Amino acid sequence: MPKLWNETIASHRHTVHEAILTATAELVSEHGLLSVTMSQIAERSGIGRATLYKYFPDIEAILRAWHERQIACHLHQLGELRERGGPPGERLQVMLEAYARISSGRFSHDHAVLELAAVLHTGAHVVEAEQQVHDLFKELLTEVAEVGGLRDDVAPDELATYCLHALSAARSLHSESAVRRLVMVTIAGLRPAR
Template sequence: MSAHRTAVREAILDATVSLAAEHGVLSVNMSDVAASAGVSRATLYKYFPDVQSILQAEHHRQMAGELEQLHSVKAAGGDPRRQLEQVLCIHAMMVHRHHDSAIAAVLQQSGALQHKEQFLEVILRKAADDGTIRTDIAPAELTRFCLHALAAAAQAGSEAEVDRLVRLTLDALEASAPR
């Protein structure tokens, strides 16, 4: 039974994201979600009370995947510069892929950005302590710089452009960067 519930929930989330992408967040309604997911409205309401709660659940699903990636990078340890590069890549790709999605609006309202900021600051502090990145600017300031610089990934035309933004950001963090 649990597998069935999970499959229905996933179908609802997928249908909502698809409808929001196709028609815009404001035009999504519960009837359309139910039809697109292949469930009755009664079934849909057993899972979610409204479209906003579906979007929040989708946000949590996406963030769980990203956080899992971030934590696996952190847990793997190793070279602090490589860790930093991987964390910035994960963040920039998420910004690039989801900047205009319904999820982006939910992300702005949640505490997810603060969590990312705290996570990145820990990685930057470790890299600074290791001498991998500059130490003339506090890790908290560098964190804000990175997040704002990589916000440009939202307008990137390709993943290659996102990669270049990450490289540029890393270059600005280098211990030997001009002062």
């Protein structure tokens, strides 16, 4: 029996859609990636197995959708910070700290599965999603460069790549202060050459 039934069909489908993504994320973090099955996902989502196939063709598609939801969420968080004014140098620091915090993720599978998704033979589609985050950083770094706060011997594009990867180290750090030090070190790499 379908437990979840909202007013309209559209909202119902949306609810089920979300439930599937959440259930999948839970199962992956509980039992690992390779042992997750469509059957388990259907059961945990509270729908019939056959119904699941009306929403997603296979597990890879589900993980892709989940990954996109995560990226969208991160972009939203980072985008809000971008609204706030202030000198580019300060905004850079705020942004880097925010991203580091996101990377360190409440439950560690956040970022892990995120990087993982890039391997799932997905190719272009996933890369495109992460490209948006990359571009956000690239634009901010360009602004910083314009006020002379950035080294000029490396393009903002490459520096953005450097930032994203360096900050992903936050996942391996276990204290709030360590993350702050990581951001400090990362920024030191961006400063103009002496």
